[in-house]
Amino acid sequence: MELTFIDIIRRALDEEMDRDAAIYLLGEDVAAGGAFGVTKGLVDKHGTNRVKNTPISEAAITGMATGAALCGLRPVLEIMFIDFATLAMDCLVNQAAKYRYMSGGQLSVPMVVRTQVGAAGGAAAQHSQSLESWFIHVPGLIVVAPSSPVEAYGLLKSAIRLSDPVLFIEHKRLYAMKEDLPEGAGPLPIGQARVARAGKDVTIIVYSAMVRTALAAADNLAKEGISCEVIDLRTLVPLDIETLLKSVTKTRRVVIAHEAVEVGGVGAEIAARLGSLAFEELDAPIVRVGCPFAPIPFAPELEKALLPGSREIEKAVRELIA
Amino acid sequence: MSANVSSNLAAMLKIRRFEEQCIAMARAGKLPGHYHVYIGQEATAVAACAALKPEDFLFSTWRNHGHLLARGASPGKMLAEILGRSGGYAGGKSGTLHLSANDLGMPTTSALVGGSLPLATGAALACKRQGKGIAVAFFGDAGLEEGAFYESMIIAQVWQVPILFVCENNSIPPKDRKRGQYTSSTLPAQRLGDVTQSLQIPSEAVDGTDLTAMEECFKRLTAEVRNGGGPRFVEVCCSRWPGNIMTWPELPGGDWQIDWAFGGKPDVDAMVAWLSSDPLSLYLKKQLAAGALDRTQIEAIDAAVKKEMTGAAQFALDSAFPEASEAYRHVFAAQESAL
Ligand SMILES: Cc1ncc(C[n+]2csc(CCOP(=O)(O)OP(=O)(O)O)c2C)c(N)n1
Numbered sequence: 001m002e003l004t005f006i007d008i009i010r011r012a013l014d015e016e017m018d019r020d021a022a023i024y025l026l027g028e029d030v031a032a033g034g035a036f037g038v039t040k041g042l043v044d045k046h047g048t049n050r051v052k053n054t055p056i057s058e059a060a061i062t063g064m065a066t067g068a069a070l071c072g073l074r075p076v077l078e079i080m081f082i083d084f085a086t087l088a089m090d091c092l093v094n095q096a097a098k099y100r101y102m103s104g105g106q107l108s109v110p111m112v113v114r115t116q117v118g119a120a121g122g123a124a125a126q127h128s129q130s131l132e133s134w135f136i137h138v139p140g141l142i143v144v145a146p147s148s149p150v151e152a153y154g155l156l157k158s159a160i161r162l163s164d165p166v167l168f169i170e171h172k173r174l175y176a177m178k179e180d181l182p183e184g185a186g187p188l189p190i191g192q193a194r195v196a197r198a199g200k201d202v203t204i205i206v207y208s209a210m211v212r213t214a215l216a217a218a219d220n221l222a223k224e225g226i227s228c229e230v231i232d233l234r235t236l237v238p239l240d241i242e243t244l245l246k247s248v249t250k251t252r253r254v255v256i257a258h259e260a261v262e263v264g265g266v267g268a269e270i271a272a273r274l275g276s277l278a279f280e281e282l283d284a285p286i287v288r289v290g291c292p293f294a295p296i297p298f299a300p301e302l303e304k305a306l307l308p309g310s311r312e313i314e315k316a317v318r319e320l321i322a
Numbered sequence: 323m324s325a326n327v328s329s330n331l332a333a334m335l336k337i338r339r340f341e342e343q344c345i346a347m348a349r350a351g352k353l354p355g356h357y358h359v360y361i362g363q364e365a366t367a368v369a370a371c372a373a374l375k376p377e378d379f380l381f382s383t384w385r386n387h388g389h390l391l392a393r394g395a396s397p398g399k400m401l402a403e404i405l406g407r408s409g410g411y412a413g414g415k416s417g418t419l420h421l422s423a424n425d426l427g428m429p430t431t432s433a434l435v436g437g438s439l440p441l442a443t444g445a446a447l448a449c450k451r452q453g454k455g456i457a458v459a460f461f462g463d464a465g466l467e468e469g470a471f472y473e474s475m476i477i478a479q480v481w482q483v484p485i486l487f488v489c490e491n492n493s494i495p496p497k498d499r500k501r502g503q504y505t506s507s508t509l510p511a512q513r514l515g516d517v518t519q520s521l522q523i524p525s526e527a528v529d530g531t532d533l534t535a536m537e538e539c540f541k542r543l544t545a546e547v548r549n550g551g552g553p554r555f556v557e558v559c560c561s562r563w564p565g566n567i568m569t570w571p572e573l574p575g576g577d578w579q580i581d582w583a584f585g586g587k588p589d590v591d592a593m594v595a596w597l598s599s600d601p602l603s604l605y606l607k608k609q610l611a612a613g614a615l616d617r618t619q620i621e622a623i624d625a626a627v628k629k630e631m632t633g634a635a636q637f638a639l640d641s642a643f644p645e646a647s648e649a650y651r652h653v654f655a656a657q658e659s660a661l
């Protein structure tokens with residue numbers, strides 16, 4: 001049966017809660033389903049003790065999730081928009097990310113923060129951002145960014161089972177995407193990228209909703225005789241540099257694309273690493289595709305003008321080949 | 323009919339008709355994104371703005387349309403912004419969530435819960451330093467769930483800045499909530515003013531359905547703030563309009579009808595019940611009972627408001643979509659001078 005991204009995450013949460021009584025959900029309105037309906041109905045089965053509505057208090061609820069994680073529970077916290085994670089930054093950056101290290105390995109923070117990114121038409125500058133690169137800069141945080149419902153299912157299960165704090169990034173434009181959940185699907189490895197399409201001329205490195213976009217670009221480019229290898233990072237921390245190096249050694253050309261602002265983005269880190277580790281393997285400079293250096297504007301016409309899509313990826317690939 | 327009665331009525335009707343038009347535009351697929359309307363809270367903005375001077379600063383939330391209209395913003399430019407057109411207040415960059423009118427002392431709207439409270443406190447500091455004006459922060463009950471509320475209150479009180487905090491409490495008591503309903507805060511304080519009272523900030527509660535009571539309240543409190551009395555906090559006890567039940571407002575019973583003040587009834591039960599706490603209907607009934615106006619006068623005011631709204635809609639729809647190049651402008655002030 002086909003399930004949407006939302007349905008599949010709900011299923012993963014439900015199954016993990018069945019498996020381990022220490023797991024509980026909290027967040028603004030999660031008992032009613034949250035802003036996007038991901039947790040809808042879970043309260044009926046698991047009760048209000050395990051599906052907890054919180055006040056609109058991002059700093060406090062992230063701190064509480066961290067505290068509970070330090071003391072035996074396994075919270076899965078929903079922060080409605082990654083834009084609001086700014087209010088939870090002290091806890092995520094100064095606290096959750098550091099306790100294992102600061103305690104000399106005595107403590108762990110088995111917590112997942114599910115949040116949601118991206119622009120999807122008219123949500124304006126404070127509800128449309130892709131801020132994931134902030135988090136890859138903080139040692140101690142795992143950052144996961146699934147590209148499809150089935151991927152999200154496996155990655156969320158693994159994230160919940162980890163003993164480290166995880167930022168689990170869902171893209172709002174993926175929420176309605178449908179896929180069949182294969183028989184026997186289970187947790188997916190954290191820190192292992194996936195070759196989403198094999199190719200030989202150019203490597204396109206992507207994650208989250210951009211994987212779908214890159215696959216569409218690769219389809220179009222194939223018609224012109226350009227063969228693209230599309231790599232879905234799955235996790236930004238840890239970064240599977242081995243898989244990237246293997247692909248680069250084969251194609252010798254790289255495009256890295258993300259919806260987040262290009263400046264200081266995840267692509268900058270990957271480009272720097274590939275640039276030093278695979279300098280000899282590259283036939284051309286690494287090209288990045290990302291949002292121009294501007295906030296996301298409200299008017300859909302303006303939003304469209306900024307958001308990178310398959311056209312921008314195709315253009316980058318063609319220029320690289322030329 | 324006194325000038326005050328007719329201007330109050332026109333101001334409240336303007337907000338109601340504007341919001342009805344937004345809902346109609348959204349239905350017609352012309353309004354991108356999600357939005358919030360001010361139906362049922364009109365009297366608060368009207369009474370508060372009547373007590374303000376041009377040099378004062380106002381801060382609002384996502385539920386800002388009423389505050390802007392009561393402050394005198396152009397409905398055409400507002401709607402153009404809400405539809406993402408170049409003729410809007412920010413040329414389509416802010417939309418409804420960040421709608422503001424800097425020339426009217428409304429510099430910005432933060433769509434983060436509690437986000438405008440520190441900003442308004444800072445504006446009050448600027449007023450104090452510059453020796454003119456006061457700041458008014460409109461915010462919802464959920465604002466009290468964010469730490470920024472407490473931090474702002476403490477600084478405002480310790481620094482004695484001229485600010486009036488207006489909390490529009492439209493929450494639903496937990497026992498009355500239905501599943502899937504639009505979010506509502508759960509605050510353990512009986513009266514929200516008890517919270518600020520403990521910080522020595524004088525507070526009071528006022529009935530958000532009673533325009534006359536609020537006129538008196540805001541006039542008195544803004545005078546106290548203006549005269550160097552430090553911050554004040556007022557909880558406006560609002561009624562929750564039945565259309566405000568989910569993220570996407572509905573218009574149960576259709577557009578508001580003058581006839582509803584003359585014994586006519588909407589065909590939706592929840593609306594019939596709500597009319598007894600609708601500030602607009604209540605104000606009308608009170609003025610009618612006092613013989614301050616008659617139906618013909620009400621109809622004339624409504625007709626003028628509707629005409630203004632039709633003009634606003636025309637202006638907004640005629641306004642061009644912004645040029646793509648606009649997306650790159652206004653990131654930095656330095657950029658503007660370089661252009
Ligand atoms: C920091 C932050 N967290 C969550 C949200 C999502 N959100 C938007 S409006 C809202 C409820 C606000 O309620 P209230 O302040 O009472 O205002 P009302 O809409 O009732 O007027 C929430 C939780 C947000 N905008 N900002």
Ligand SMILES: [Mg+2]
Nearest residue numbers: 462463492493
């Ligand atoms: Mg409220």
